[in-house]
Amino acid sequence: MTSQPVQISTAPLPFAVGVELAHALACAVAEDVGARALVIKGPSAAHHGLREPRISADADVWVEPARFDDVVAALGALGWESRPTTETGRLITTHSVTLWNQQWPCDIDLHSRYPGMLAPGAAAFDALWSRREALEQAGLDVPIPDLGGAVMISALHSLRSRSQDPRHERELDRLLGVTVPSLDALTRSAILSLAGELGALDTARPFLEELGIELPAPTVPGVDPELDHWRAFVRGDGTPTTHLLAIVVKAPWRDKPRLLWSAIWPSYDDYVVAHPGAPTSRDAVTRLRLARLGKGVRHLPNAVRGRIASMRGETDRRMVDGE
Amino acid sequence: MRRAPRIAEVATDEVTYVLGLGSLAAQPNPLQLAGPAAAIWSLIDGERSESDIVEVLLAELEAAEGAPTADELTAHVHAFVDQMVELGLAVR
Numbered sequence: 001m002t003s004q005p006v007q008i009s010t011a012p013l014p015f016a017v018g019v020e021l022a023h024a025l026a027c028a029v030a031e032d033v034g035a036r037a038l039v040i041k042g043p044s045a046a047h048h049g050l051r052e053p054r055i056s057a058d059a060d061v062w063v064e065p066a067r068f069d070d071v072v073a074a075l076g077a078l079g080w081e082s083r084p085t086t087e088t089g090r091l092i093t094t095h096s097v098t099l100w101n102q103q104w105p106c107d108i109d110l111h112s113r114y115p116g117m118l119a120p121g122a123a124a125f126d127a128l129w130s131r132r133e134a135l136e137q138a139g140l141d142v143p144i145p146d147l148g149g150a151v152m153i154s155a156l157h158s159l160r161s162r163s164q165d166p167r168h169e170r171e172l173d174r175l176l177g178v179t180v181p182s183l184d185a186l187t188r189s190a191i192l193s194l195a196g197e198l199g200a201l202d203t204a205r206p207f208l209e210e211l212g213i214e215l216p217a218p219t220v221p222g223v224d225p226e227l228d229h230w231r232a233f234v235r236g237d238g239t240p241t242t243h244l245l246a247i248v249v250k251a252p253w254r255d256k257p258r259l260l261w262s263a264i265w266p267s268y269d270d271y272v273v274a275h276p277g278a279p280t281s282r283d284a285v286t287r288l289r290l291a292r293l294g295k296g297v298r299h300l301p302n303a304v305r306g307r308i309a310s311m312r313g314e315t316d317r318r319m320v321d322g323e
Numbered sequence: 324m325r326r327a328p329r330i331a332e333v334a335t336d337e338v339t340y341v342l343g344l345g346s347l348a349a350q351p352n353p354l355q356l357a358g359p360a361a362a363i364w365s366l367i368d369g370e371r372s373e374s375d376i377v378e379v380l381l382a383e384l385e386a387a388e389g390a391p392t393a394d395e396l397t398a399h400v401h402a403f404v405d406q407m408v409e410l411g412l413a414v415r
Contacts, residue, residue: 008354008406017333017340021353024331028344078351103352138331138342 015055018105022059024138026108029074035067036129039137040111040153044144047135050154050179051171058098058107064129065121068112075099080108086270087262092243116156118226119199127197148191151179152198155207159316160230161238176210176320188213203230206320221313225250228310235316236306241299245307264296265289324376324404324415325369339364346411354410363403367413376400 013021023039030037038044042056063071072082080099096111113121128149134141145153158172183191188211195201195208202219209215221228229246236242244263251259266274271285278284309316329344331353339361342353356364362383366376377397384390391399407413 008356008360011355013340013353013355014335017335017353020333021331021340021342024344025342025347028329028331029347078347101352138333140329140331140344 013103013105015105019056019059020138022104022106022108023061023142024140025078026059026061026071026075026110027137027142028140029078030061030063030067030071033067033070033074035071036064036125037071037143038062038125038128038132039135039142039144040114040150041157043135043137044150045154045171047144048147048150050150050175056106058109060109060111062111062114062125062128064125065112068110072097072099072110075108075110079103083107084273086266086274088240088244088266088270089274091247091259092240114153114156114198115160116203116230117152117198117200118203118224118230119197124198127194131194148187148194151175151191152194152200152204155204156200159204159207159320160234172207172320175207180210183211202227202315205315206317209317210320218313218315221311231313231315232303232306232310234306235309235314236303237299239299239302241296242303242306245300245303249307264293266292324367324372324413326367327412327414330412334361341412343410343412350410350412354412359399360403363400364407367404367407373397373400373404 019042023043027037027039038061039059040062041060045051046053076099078101080101083098083100085093085098095113095115096109099108099110113124117124119127128145129143131146131149132143133146135144136142144150154171154175158168158175161168180188192201192208192211192213192215195204201208201216202224205215205218219227221231229250232246233242236245240263244259248256248259248263262270266289268285271278271288272280275288278288327343327345331342331344333340337357339356340353341356341364343350362380363376366379371379374397377393377400380396380400381393384396404413404415408415
């Protein structure tokens with residue numbers, strides 16, 4: 001210490017520090033508005049040994065759906081804004097909103113529900129909340145799901161996005177190769193019971209079958225449109241084409257042409273949002289639109305396979321089978 | 324003197340990052356305390372007074388070259404604590 005006055009640094013926040021503080025911040029803001037919130041994925045999964053500890057890409061926090069907007073608004077008052085998204089992005093991602101803040105190095109991914117949990121959002125949240133545990137983040141306790149809840153989140157996350165990130169495949173391998181063999185009969189049974197409460201008996205079926213417990217018969221197609229959509233999406237390798245095909249199929253006839261067109265040929269505004277910093281000349285935008293169209297066409301056969309699997313009531317097992 | 328309740332804190336070797344979750348309206352982003360600021364902050368433990376903190380720091384800095392005088396140190400600690408209180412991070 002010198003004779004100079006004490007200074008408080010304003011240097012950029014390191015990423016790992018920002019993520020840990022963002023988890024604590026989101027939970028505190030939720031608590032302040034009287035909302036329940038659970039830290040999911042990253043630190044929760046690492047705490048339960050479902051993945052190697054590593055720096056998360058963002059802070060994932062699930063807020064009880066009825067108070068979701070209040071928490072978004074409260075974070076908004078602190079400078080956290082929704083990340084701009086494209087029209088197709090808004091159609092595809094309906095379960096969460098990504099918030100960013102210029103002063104922070106990471107985003108907060110605020111969930112109102114979780115993909116693959118087909119029970120009403122409030123019921124699924126309550127099921128996990130009733131089994132919550134505490135985990136220290138930035139010196140304070142934050143609520144996280146218990147082992148069973150974390151296993152279900154991890155399994156659904158990996159099953160849904162196998163082709164999008166090889167890491168998800170590795171995490172499912174770990175879940176099946178390390179976690180499941182270590183579970184006693186009581187825990188396996190509790191996970192199955194939780195899967196029922198979450199509405200995930202069909203979506204997580206390929207994983208649940210590995211628990212070695214008898215499952216109820218699969219739900220037949222046409223009963224639950226969300227389940228049909230999940231089956232098509234997962235079997236279609238989770239590409240935007242698969243998702244958009246399902247959305248267009250499901251949409252009212254009057255909306256189909258517009259949705260189809262915005263998927264095939266995104267507007268200039270959507271292009272800028274989807275490719276920040278990319279060249280914005282007419283030629284550049286056209287080249288990117290054509291590339292996107294080509295990619296969409298290449299993914300079309302998978303998307304069609306997904307629709308067929310969905311119509312047959314099949315839930316994709318390839319990831320579990322190591323294919 | 325003590326820290327305010329609900330302080331989120333991450334300490335690295337060099338810097339302590341502090342966010343007052345009970346005073347976000349005053350300071351919505353983390354503060355980064357390094358060097359003297361981190362040293363003073365670490366001594367705010369709910370038991371020591373400001374003069375206790377000055378004494379501890381004086382003892383630590385006794386032989387250091389360019390160390391502040393007792394009066395300078397008292398002024399620095401006082402100014403820092405003022406700032407922490409204003410931001411809702413400490414309570415006198």
